[in-house]
Amino acid sequence: MAVTTAPLPTLKPDDFKTDQEVRWCPGCGDYSILAQMKKALASLGIPREKMVFISGIGCSSRFPYYMNTYGFHTIHGRAPTIATGLRLANPDLLVWVVTGDGDGLSIGGNHLIHALRRNVDIKILLFNNEIYGLTKGQYSPSSRLGTLSKTSPGGSFETPVRPLSLALAAEATFVARTIDVDVQHMVHILQRAAHHKGSAFVEIYQNCKIFNDGVFEYATDKSVKADNLLYLEHGKPMLFGKDRNKGIRLNGLKPEVVEVGKDCGLDDILVHDESAEDPTLAYLLSRFVHDTSRDVARPFPEPVGVLRAVRKPTYEELLDARIADAIARKGRGKLEDLFKAEDVWTVE
Amino acid sequence: MIPENGSATLTTPAAEPREDRSSSDRPSRPIQILSEATIRFAGDSGDGMQLAGTQFTNTSALVGNDIATFPDYPAEIRAPAGTLAGVSGFQIHFSSTDIHTPGDELDALVVMNPAALKTNVKDLKPGGILIVNTDNFTPTDLEKARYARNPLEDGSLNNYRVIRVPIAKLTREAVSEFKLSPKEADRCKNFFALGLVYWLYERPLEPTLKWIHEKFAKNPQYVHANSAALKAGYNYGETLEISHVQYQVPRARLAPGTYRKITGNEATVLGLTAAALLSGRTLVYGSYPITPASPILEGLAEMRRYGVKTFQAEDEIAAVGIAIGASYGGAIGVTGTSGPGICLKSEAINLAVMTELPLVVIDVQRGGPSTGLPTKTEQADLLQALFGRNGDSPVAVVAPRSPADCFDMILEAVRIATQFMCPVFFLSDGYLANGAEPWRIPELARLPRLTITFATQPNSEGWNGPANEAAIDGEGGGAGKFLPYKRDARLVRPWAIPGTPGLEHRIGGLEKQDVTGNISYDPLNHEHMTRVRRQKIENIADTIPDLEVWGDPDADLLMVGWGGTYGAITTAVERLRRRGFKIAQTHFRYLNPMPKNTEAVLKRYRTILVPELNTGQLCWLLRAKYLVPAQPVSKVQGKPFLVSELESAVEKVLGLKSN
Numbered sequence A: 001m002a003v004t005t006a007p008l009p010t011l012k013p014d015d016f017k018t019d020q021e022v023r024w025c026p027g028c029g030d031y032s033i034l035a036q037m038k039k040a041l042a043s044l045g046i047p048r049e050k051m052v053f054i055s056g057i058g059c060s061s062r063f064p065y066y067m068n069t070y071g072f073h074t075i076h077g078r079a080p081t082i083a084t085g086l087r088l089a090n091p092d093l094l095v096w097v098v099t100g101d102g103d104g105l106s107i108g109g110n111h112l113i114h115a116l117r118r119n120v121d122i123k124i125l126l127f128n129n130e131i132y133g134l135t136k137g138q139y140s141p142s143s144r145l146g147t148l149s150k151t152s153p154g155g156s157f158e159t160p161v162r163p164l165s166l167a168l169a170a171e172a173t174f175v176a177r178t179i180d181v182d183v184q185h186m187v188h189i190l191q192r193a194a195h196h197k198g199s200a201f202v203e204i205y206q207n208c209k210i211f212n213d214g215v216f217e218y219a220t221d222k223s224v225k226a227d228n229l230l231y232l233e234h235g236k237p238m239l240f241g242k243d244r245n246k247g248i249r250l251n252g253l254k255p256e257v258v259e260v261g262k263d264c265g266l267d268d269i270l271v272h273d274e275s276a277e278d279p280t281l282a283y284l285l286s287r288f289v290h291d292t293s294r295d296v297a298r299p300f301p302e303p304v305g306v307l308r309a310v311r312k313p314t315y316e317e318l319l320d321a322r323i324a325d326a327i328a329r330k331g332r333g334k335l336e337d338l339f340k341a342e343d344v345w346t347v348e
Numbered sequence B: 001m002i003p004e005n006g007s008a009t010l011t012t013p014a015a016e017p018r019e020d021r022s023s024s025d026r027p028s029r030p031i032q033i034l035s036e037a038t039i040r041f042a043g044d045s046g047d048g049m050q051l052a053g054t055q056f057t058n059t060s061a062l063v064g065n066d067i068a069t070f071p072d073y074p075a076e077i078r079a080p081a082g083t084l085a086g087v088s089g090f091q092i093h094f095s096s097t098d099i100h101t102p103g104d105e106l107d108a109l110v111v112m113n114p115a116a117l118k119t120n121v122k123d124l125k126p127g128g129i130l131i132v133n134t135d136n137f138t139p140t141d142l143e144k145a146r147y148a149r150n151p152l153e154d155g156s157l158n159n160y161r162v163i164r165v166p167i168a169k170l171t172r173e174a175v176s177e178f179k180l181s182p183k184e185a186d187r188c189k190n191f192f193a194l195g196l197v198y199w200l201y202e203r204p205l206e207p208t209l210k211w212i213h214e215k216f217a218k219n220p221q222y223v224h225a226n227s228a229a230l231k232a233g234y235n236y237g238e239t240l241e242i243s244h245v246q247y248q249v250p251r252a253r254l255a256p257g258t259y260r261k262i263t264g265n266e267a268t269v270l271g272l273t274a275a276a277l278l279s280g281r282t283l284v285y286g287s288y289p290i291t292p293a294s295p296i297l298e299g300l301a302e303m304r305r306y307g308v309k310t311f312q313a314e315d316e317i318a319a320v321g322i323a324i325g326a327s328y329g330g331a332i333g334v335t336g337t338s339g340p341g342i343c344l345k346s347e348a349i350n351l352a353v354m355t356e357l358p359l360v361v362i363d364v365q366r367g368g369p370s371t372g373l374p375t376k377t378e379q380a381d382l383l384q385a386l387f388g389r390n391g392d393s394p395v396a397v398v399a400p401r402s403p404a405d406c407f408d409m410i411l412e413a414v415r416i417a418t419q420f421m422c423p424v425f426f427l428s429d430g431y432l433a434n435g436a437e438p439w440r441i442p443e444l445a446r447l448p449r450l451t452i453t454f455a456t457q458p459n460s461e462g463w464n465g466p467a468n469e470a471a472i473d474g475e476g477g478g479a480g481k482f483l484p485y486k487r488d489a490r491l492v493r494p495w496a497i498p499g500t501p502g503l504e505h506r507i508g509g510l511e512k513q514d515v516t517g518n519i520s521y522d523p524l525n526h527e528h529m530t531r532v533r534r535q536k537i538e539n540i541a542d543t544i545p546d547l548e549v550w551g552d553p554d555a556d557l558l559m560v561g562w563g564g565t566y567g568a569i570t571t572a573v574e575r576l577r578r579r580g581f582k583i584a585q586t587h588f589r590y591l592n593p594m595p596k597n598t599e600a601v602l603k604r605y606r607t608i609l610v611p612e613l614n615t616g617q618l619c620w621l622l623r624a625k626y627l628v629p630a631q632p633v634s635k636v637q638g639k640p641f642l643v644s645e646l647e648s649a650v651e652k653v654l655g656l657k658s659n
């Protein structure tokens, strides 16, 4: 996104409202995400016409209809490709992709990987409700083991994909997680994603009230969440728990949960470095799972916040450099020289 | 090539041979003047036959012949050496008159091994020249080609003028001073063979020598060796008098102008690049490599300084997504592939149908279904282009009729897509893509204008809200709003691109209310929109030329073709008319919508033959649409029509006739 030179618009969250009736189920986590997005965008100082929301198909993908910006509700799983094409046409836009766990990890998994790998300057928000909402409740690739759904009677027995691990493996330069009901945190993360140069991947835990209610209760219930979440802050030790006395220590290549003061001192606690060039630690964090019914032996607090934020050249920057190079070497192409490149002959 | 005025001119009969005692210091040798000749280089995939053929083509074009070529190569890059599956051929028809096809029969054939002999000799005319590389006729070579006996010794080639040349041995000798490995030395064989054929047809070596210099500039020993092999081949012909006569095919009388040789894929690349320049918009080409469409992606990748951005996508779905996203952003969005890739793109093409965004879809057709015949030509994707999507899904379809016509028709595809906000299919095929002909470089002033305009202002003035009360989300009337589906007289909606202040709006693949673009499941609105989308495509007919009809006004029979079969049909019609048949011909370059006079033209003839490289797709369409008794002439062998095949198809219907 280019910096605009015009005076910064002063926008209020309500300026992003459209006249369309919002049609998610009452209590759906999507409402909160919509509200936080409006707050985040209003703070950016970017005019509305430079913002575009591109989505696939799913409950989550209805999002663009409710944002008074440019919007494109495309087809199942393909939003990253259309967003990429848009960036090629106009590198001056802030382009958001809204996708779901089915849309982004199943049918569109391939595009997700390649958009992240190329570091196209798009902001991908994956609304993870661990279920297919729009098609009325089938298990998804992120559904945890044992998920009961219409297509998994007796419980799902497929190993779920870990969205953050996948994004890191795909060389994503910005990887973060937030939660639908943690409103301030979400606004902050959305702002961070908007400011990141390159592709940003944000997983949002989103409650599907109808088909998967409560899967994230351990992360949202005030009485337990402090023990189950690890709020990441750059440069700060990884502490968590109601009394912030628990932390993460590295034992060789193995992370472990320790109690500060009992098992070790504060100095032994891992310090979070989101800007580390090497994504190995971010990857370790991405595998922290709280729920022991999943494929882990011991519970870990699930990280929220920014796991990784590194600046690398974007696809658009690299392509522009190639174009500039071609023009520098041979001049800007004109019709007159287009046809004459090969051997020609003249008939009188 | 296509004659300037679009009418098929008759070729003059071949000139009588004449003795030409040249007064130069060259040994005087009879020279026979021919009006045209067809030759083919055939060898193993690793023998460099495509290169030899391309060089012969370039030189022939430069000396002023009309040309038409047919490269034919296997799907395997290197099938086991010496086997029948690995044979690669390149056919060139060059002429002093106007020609339209790569030729039915060969006047001369070069074969580098027994497999090439076996698969190609049947196309050589009786009495034709057969140049054989005798070094590759060992018992093992013969066995690989499944020859029980050596055809060079069993008299089976007695019908031909066989010229035996130990090409491998002579090449090695010619390059011996350049310190090449035996393998490298053998790789110069194709230049020796080329030199030999250059001598036979009295062609200059300079264009190829120049090419060798440029191509191998970094490896001087390759420059020397390949040049030496080429000259050695030429001199071998000269000194050993491999033929008692040399041939000359004089320059063709082409319309004045500057020419270059061009293949269909090259013309497509130039047309797309010209579209970017003519419109002043970036052209974004999304593609995933596939034979025979990859050269378009490769060619456009070299066009960065002209305003072209190529994107090698992760798959064909992504490739079309890139193009749609680019169009949405105001660039010219183009995607290109072959049949299997079209299957993958169908859903996304429908998104462009539904949202009414410009999109050009290039299908370089190949033999199908499934992976089919990757390197062979076919025209069997017509109905897929027209109907291969869910719902009532009208798109425009155009098809070039010759390699050079790819330039004009891809510009047309871009024009229609951007003027009518719709997907346009461009149906090329493997034969057009790889075949070459001379192309008169267009005068810049005569290139079409490609004016693209975007909406910049709200457009709701005078609109009083949705007529249909079933509209769910109440958009009232009044000025100052932007209505993304408010149409002009041609039913085209405005193109409003992100970044435009005040026109923020949402589009998508769900059915929408006309004018406002709001999601609508209203039954009557859906029917209305379905009809509007269809009518909009029909309205394109107002902007395309009528069908041209060539031939006899009182014809008994109309030949109807589309796409790459134009050359073969035209030549067949010329020959049949010379033989006294009363025949007319027409050719579709616009398949949807069809030109407005289509019905009137078809209804004039009692007999209609539709030659196609499929089992009768256009024929089926014409019968269904116009209730005419069209009959198919089908060929699905992965090869273009021979002129003779079309002649006999007509004879079968009209009865034999002699002059």
Ligand SMILES: Cc1ncc(C[n+]2csc(CCOP(=O)(O)OP(=O)(O)O)c2C)c(N)n1
Pocket: A057, A058, A059, A060, A061, A076, A099, A100, A101, A102, A103, A104, A127, A129, A131, A132, A133, A134, A135, A140
């Ligand atoms: C090609 C295609 N296949 C299937 C569907 C049906 N479909 C619509 S949404 C969806 C799954 C959505 O799940 P998710 O991405 O998790 O979104 P959610 O509704 O949960 O937000 C499916 C399978 C479709 N629209 N298109």
Ligand code: SF4
Pocket: A023, A024, A025, A027, A028, A029, A030, A059, A060, A129, A133, A134, A207, A208, A209, A210, A211
């Ligand atoms: S089905 Fe679930 S995800 Fe979809 S709108 Fe309802 S609550 Fe939200």
Ligand SMILES: [Mg+2]
Pocket: A058, A100, A101, A102, A127, A128, A129, A130, A131, A132, A133, A140
């Ligand atoms: Mg979901």
